[in-house]
Every structure is written in C-alpha cells, then in structure tokens.
Amino acid sequence: MRDTSEKRDFIRMHVDTVVELFEDGSDQRIQGRCVDLSATGMAVEMDREMAEGQRLHTSLPSHNPDFPPFETVSTVLRSEPIDGGRWRVGLRIDEVKR
Numbered sequence: 474m475r476d477t478s479e480k481r482d483f484i485r486m487h488v489d490t491v492v493e494l495f496e497d498g499s500d501q502r503i504q505g506r507c508v509d510l511s512a513t514g515m516a517v518e519m520d521r522e523m524a525e526g527q528r529l530h531t532s533l534p535s536h537n538p539d540f541p542p543f544e545t546v547s548t549v550l551r552s553e554p555i556d557g558g559r560w561r562v563g564l565r566i567d568e569v570k571r
Contacts, residue, residue, distance in 0.1 A: 497528035
C-alpha cells in the first residue's frame, strides 16, 4: 500500500543514471542525470535551464545488452534552480519510442 504522502497515479522510482537529451529537431546532445522516473515523467538534473514547453528526445542507457535504451519524447513542465548552479528539470513523457 502506498504512503498517503504519495498521491500520484504512478509510483516514482528514485534513480541515479546519466540521461542524454536532444532538443526537438536538433542532434546537439545535452547530458543530465535522471534522479527520478515514473510512467508519466522524469526529473533530470543538469547544468542549464530548459524552457517550459520545450520538446526533448531523451535516452536512458541500458546496462544489459538484451535491452535497448529507454527512449522518449518529452515536454519540459518546469525548470528550477538547485544548488551549485545546476537545474532540476521536470519532464512529462509524451511518447515512449522504445
């Protein structure tokens, strides 16, 4: 049973893994660190702010050769400053590519 403080439809998993992001229509790679993941979104820490509403393609690597990377098309919902000049970016997963 879920804790009453967690009222989301999908449980968030706390993770700590590198994620690659690509701005929609660009092949410029942006690297971040995925810190939590759910069926509908993820939180990523990075060295730059992202604009609300911006579309991104994301790729979380797989460490198992039998499974491909987890790839999505996502939208930036928020971008908040955190310590050390870093940003925490909240993404809504719009489409799972694979």
